[in-house]
Amino acid sequence: MAMVVRLTPLLLSASAQVPVPVVQLKCPWPFAHISTKTRFIVSSARMAANEPQSRTKIIDSHLHVWASPQEAADKYPYFPGQEPTLPGDVDFLLKSMEEAGVDGALIVQPINHKFDHSLVTSVLKKYPSKFVGCCLANPTEDRSGVKQLEHLILQDNYRAVRFNPYLWPSGQQMTNEVGKAMFSKAGELGVPVGFMCTKGLSLHISEIEELCTEFPSTTVLLDHLAFCKPPINDEEKLAFSALLKLSRFPQVYVKFSALFRVSRMPFPYQDLSHSLCQVVSSFGANRVMWGSDFPFVVPECGYKGAKEAVSLIINRIPLSSTDLEWIMGRTVLQLFQNQWLP
Numbered sequence: 001m002a003m004v005v006r007l008t009p010l011l012l013s014a015s016a017q018v019p020v021p022v023v024q025l026k027c028p029w030p031f032a033h034i035s036t037k038t039r040f041i042v043s044s045a046r047m048a049a050n051e052p053q054s055r056t057k058i059i060d061s062h063l064h065v066w067a068s069p070q071e072a073a074d075k076y077p078y079f080p081g082q083e084p085t086l087p088g089d090v091d092f093l094l095k096s097m098e099e100a101g102v103d104g105a106l107i108v109q110p111i112n113h114k115f116d117h118s119l120v121t122s123v124l125k126k127y128p129s130k131f132v133g134c135c136l137a138n139p140t141e142d143r144s145g146v147k148q149l150e151h152l153i154l155q156d157n158y159r160a161v162r163f164n165p166y167l168w169p170s171g172q173q174m175t176n177e178v179g180k181a182m183f184s185k186a187g188e189l190g191v192p193v194g195f196m197c198t199k200g201l202s203l204h205i206s207e208i209e210e211l212c213t214e215f216p217s218t219t220v221l222l223d224h225l226a227f228c229k230p231p232i233n234d235e236e237k238l239a240f241s242a243l244l245k246l247s248r249f250p251q252v253y254v255k256f257s258a259l260f261r262v263s264r265m266p267f268p269y270q271d272l273s274h275s276l277c278q279v280v281s282s283f284g285a286n287r288v289m290w291g292s293d294f295p296f297v298v299p300e301c302g303y304k305g306a307k308e309a310v311s312l313i314i315n316r317i318p319l320s321s322t323d324l325e326w327i328m329g330r331t332v333l334q335l336f337q338n339q340w341l342p
Helices: 036-049 068-076 092-101 119-124 144-154 178-191 205-214 223-227 235-246 268-285 305-316 321-337
Strands: 001-005 023-030 059-063 104-108 132-138 160-163 192-196 220-222 252-257 288-292
Touching: 059 252, 059 268, 059 288, 059 321, 104 119, 104 160, 104 252, 104 288, 119 132, 132 144, 144 160, 144 178, 160 178, 178 205, 192 223, 205 220, 205 235, 220 223, 223 235, 223 268, 235 252, 235 268, 252 321, 268 288, 268 305, 288 321, 305 321
Parallel strands: 059 104, 104 132, 132 160, 160 192, 192 220, 220 252, 252 288
Antiparallel strands: 001 023
16 A cells, blocks of 8 residues: 655755756555565665766764763863763764765764863864764853854854753753743854754654744754654654644754664664655655764664665655755755855
8 A cells, every 4th residue: 555645845956946846756655575685786776877977965964973082081071971882083983984975974062072062173173174063052041051152153163053952951941031042043143953852752842833933044953853753653643743744844854864763673774764755745855864873873783874774765665866865965965055065
């Protein structure tokens, strides 16, 4: 049985901004009779046959980097109680990206260093054409976080900010005075705000809707499919429906990232094919972006596997090679213009 859906948003050409005709999609669910190996071979063959002379850059929209133990001891200490259990230094990251054929990435400030951005800032300065930075919002009640945000953007060249609702003072929400001040400032400075809804979108949907309504000029990134797993009960169906309904706000983008966190299956996470089909149908591929969640993904399927999983998933649904290009890089390139040089 196939469910017929329609791409309501118009995909735009990155160069000419010419609307692409609306495409009708049929979202098969599931393709259990085709083996993973066969799908991978077919997908690879298709990609090889259609490979353009100059390909769109592949950009990872969500990963982390932190100090090596030696760097932490010498200059960039971990936040107490947040010592990492995995290697996540920049040398390991660069090696992983090279092996996977990934051209650039958005580095999200890790909780391992919390509000001390010095390590990530040093990486951004050393590799300005490789990485763009997403800082971590500090919702302290004295409003110093607003000034810190402004400094990180204007002085240290960060180009996005992450809202972690679990860092807000107890009993307060992201829509409090400080949260609105930072959200408004982000829009004023032209940087997107990413939302980390680890405990479920349902807990934070009203806050996100309120902020989007009050500050429509602030771009929003929903990390990791807003932590919506393929729904298997009414509560999860409501959460996923709420995610799709956020497409009514033109400033909202979705990260198809950390697939191992939102899938109920092991690599290549093929239960996400239906979810991706619906997200693209609602938002358009030009508002969806792939992210690995390095280094957490490494013990799950490897960094290269995180990239390959997207092709395997898309091979199960009727998305075009152009859609794949948007998800794997064109969306991020358009959102952060002039950040990754040709």
